Amino acid sequence: MRYLITGGSGSGKSAYAEEIASSLGLPVYYLATMQAYGEEGKKRVKRHRLLRSGRNFHTIEKSLTVSEVTVPKESVVLLECLSNLLANEMFDPKGIGADGLVNGVLRQVELLSEKTTHLIVVSNDIGFDGNSYDEGTSLYIKALGELHTRLAEGFEHVVEVVCGISLNHKGPRSVNEVMSK
Template sequence: MLTLVLGGAASGKSGYAESLVLKTALPRYYIATMQVWDAECAARVEKHRKMRAAKQFETVECPLHLENIHLPARGTALLEDLGNLTANELYDPAGAGENAASAILRGLDQLAGQCVHLIVVSNEVFSGGADYAGDTGRYLKALAQVNNALAARADHVVRVVCGIPVYYKGVEK
């Protein structure tokens, strides 16, 4: 089963996605896409890792190349989040560059095949307008491409607004 959880910044999407995982049996995997650039990032990652461990998540760090993930057993995976992963794949010299959207979708397909349930968190795009400076438009278009394709494949698509889940596809669990 595939669930896409969308929302704006601080909408509650991550907390809602995590609540869905906590309703499932073990094993539980947290696919973390943040790149660690400095000590502040490292401290944030360690804090979140400890919080998730208490909830019986096994954290898998994957800032690039989802296709390289090989989960040890079938279970539920929470991927947090597509916005980070898209930026990493677009802009990191080791990333997929212009092929970021297609590489991410291939990786998501491969990851979903290893899971009983895959829950993916992503950001809304273009809800704030369409006039963006610099390379931001390229990033938003790539993320929109991934979001749209993933929504078409998903069993459930939910948008979280002010902590309230609104289902666009499938029914609330």
């Protein structure tokens, strides 16, 4: 099964995704994509590591070309998060760059999905504030929206988390229903 879990910053989407991952009864490989820039970035990475400690997650830190990771077929991969991966692939000199970005990242997610029993992709909802942005940021926001749309078409579960409340747009209506599958 494949899950796309979106939400705003601090919405509870990561905790929800971790709960789903833990409930599936298989080893969980936590694929962390954030590149820690500056003190704030380092603090966020440290906070996420602390939140995962003691949860029996196997953490893999990979900010680019996530399809290269090796995981057992009988496993859960929790990709945290798509929006970081997209930014890394777009702006990092070693990344895909703007040309072919959406298809390139989509292909990485597809290849990753083929390696595992369950794939959970966490991503940020951005671009709803009505502000105008520079060209690079606008291209990023548009690419993220397209990725969400294309993944949602093929994934069995699509969930938006708002204020810690899950809003299921596709698939079971509650975490208990997901866990009973």
